[in-house]
Amino acid sequence: MITIENLTRRYGPRTAVDDVTFTARPGRVTGFLGPNGAGKSTCLRMLVGLTAPTAGSATVLGRRFVDLPDPGREVGVLLDASAQHAGRTGREILTVAQRTMGLPRARVQTSLDLVSLTDEEAERRVRHYSLGMRQRLGIATALLGDPEVLVLDEPANGLDPAGIRWMRDLLRDYADRGGTVLLSSHLLHEIEVIADDLVVIGQGRIVAQGTQAELLVSAGTLARCRDADALGRVLVAAGHTAEPSGDGALSTDADPDTVGRLALEAGIALSELRTADGAGLEEMFLELTADTQREGAAA
Numbered sequence: 001m002i003t004i005e006n007l008t009r010r011y012g013p014r015t016a017v018d019d020v021t022f023t024a025r026p027g028r029v030t031g032f033l034g035p036n037g038a039g040k041s042t043c044l045r046m047l048v049g050l051t052a053p054t055a056g057s058a059t060v061l062g063r064r065f066v067d068l069p070d071p072g073r074e075v076g077v078l079l080d081a082s083a084q085h086a087g088r089t090g091r092e093i094l095t096v097a098q099r100t101m102g103l104p105r106a107r108v109q110t111s112l113d114l115v116s117l118t119d120e121e122a123e124r125r126v127r128h129y130s131l132g133m134r135q136r137l138g139i140a141t142a143l144l145g146d147p148e149v150l151v152l153d154e155p156a157n158g159l160d161p162a163g164i165r166w167m168r169d170l171l172r173d174y175a176d177r178g179g180t181v182l183l184s185s186h187l188l189h190e191i192e193v194i195a196d197d198l199v200v201i202g203q204g205r206i207v208a209q210g211t212q213a214e215l216l217v218s219a220g221t222l223a224r225c226r227d228a229d230a231l232g233r234v235l236v237a238a239g240h241t242a243e244p245s246g247d248g249a250l251s252t253d254a255d256p257d258t259v260g261r262l263a264l265e266a267g268i269a270l271s272e273l274r275t276a277d278g279a280g281l282e283e284m285f286l287e288l289t290a291d292t293q294r295e296g297a298a299a
């Protein structure tokens with residue numbers, strides 16, 4: 001379990017993280033989503049004791065990271081996959097970490113297997129690794145102590161779609177065994193594939209949070225019929241929104257049940273009725289972060 005409460009970090013006049021509160025629960029993969037500069041890394045750095053909060057608190061398994069008796073075995077952390085010694089082989093990097101943490105030697109091979117780095121790859125120097133291989137090695141290091149909690153900053157960066165699916169399966173399995181995963185990304189598509197719960201941050205503030213399903217519902221319903229204007233009037237009269245969504249479709253904040261019932265009562269035949277899909281979530285993400293990005297660009 002990760003608990004972030006009223007976490008705030010100011011750098012001079014700039015507030016990088018502004019009163020952020022959320023939890024990442026065991027058995028769930030929590031995605032921390034926001035555009036560049038939103039404050040994700042600063043939050044994660046405060047969580048693992050690398051940056052001091054101006055206010056608020058962040059705890060892992062009920063304690064501040066610095067107060068954990070054996071942090072390497074309790075929390076696996078990947079903050080920057082490129083911050084590995086380029087002259088060492090993957091296996092050497094893991095072996096140094098294994099010795100530092102006082103773990104059994106066999107954990108090195110177990111971790112390599114977990115991230116599907118082959119023996120040949122493990123013997124190569126990291127300077128010859130692709131970005132995706134570095135991400136795998138970074139995750140192997142995070143998994144080394146078989147921790148209960150994983151904190152990963154942009155772990156899918158540099159992975160191709162097959163790599164992202166691989167990571168989803170790895171993290172899903174880890175969470176299914178009771179682990180807590182918090183991972184950040186600035187790309188909705190990455191996080192959509194991987195995360196169960198989403199926390200969306202823009203300009204240092206939380207702008208939305210919930211399960212993916214909840215956020216999809218809040219992204220609305222899509223309905224299609226011959227006379228979209230008529231359906232729109234019915235929805236608005238019932239206190240809902242109705243926006244033309246191109247090609248005779250309407251998007252509304254009413255749930256599909258309500259739209260179906262209202263359409264039936266008004267004698268309108270629907271040709272399509274569904275929860276807005278990933279595209280809806282994308283729209284929401286762009287909307288939620290548009291101001292942030294505009295202000296960021298102006299700064």
Ligand SMILES: Nc1ncnc2c1ncn2[C@@H]1O[C@H](COP(=O)(O)OP(=O)(O)OP(=O)(O)O)[C@@H](O)[C@H]1O
Pocket residue numbers: 011015016034035036037038039040041042043186
């Ligand atoms: N050490 C620092 N000194 C001053 N400002 C900082 C410092 N670290 C971060 N910031 C500022 O805090 C804000 C949040 O940065 P942060 O790196 O946390 O964002 P992010 O969401 O992780 O972005 P990205 O996706 O680009 O990594 C930015 O405006 C950044 O310039």
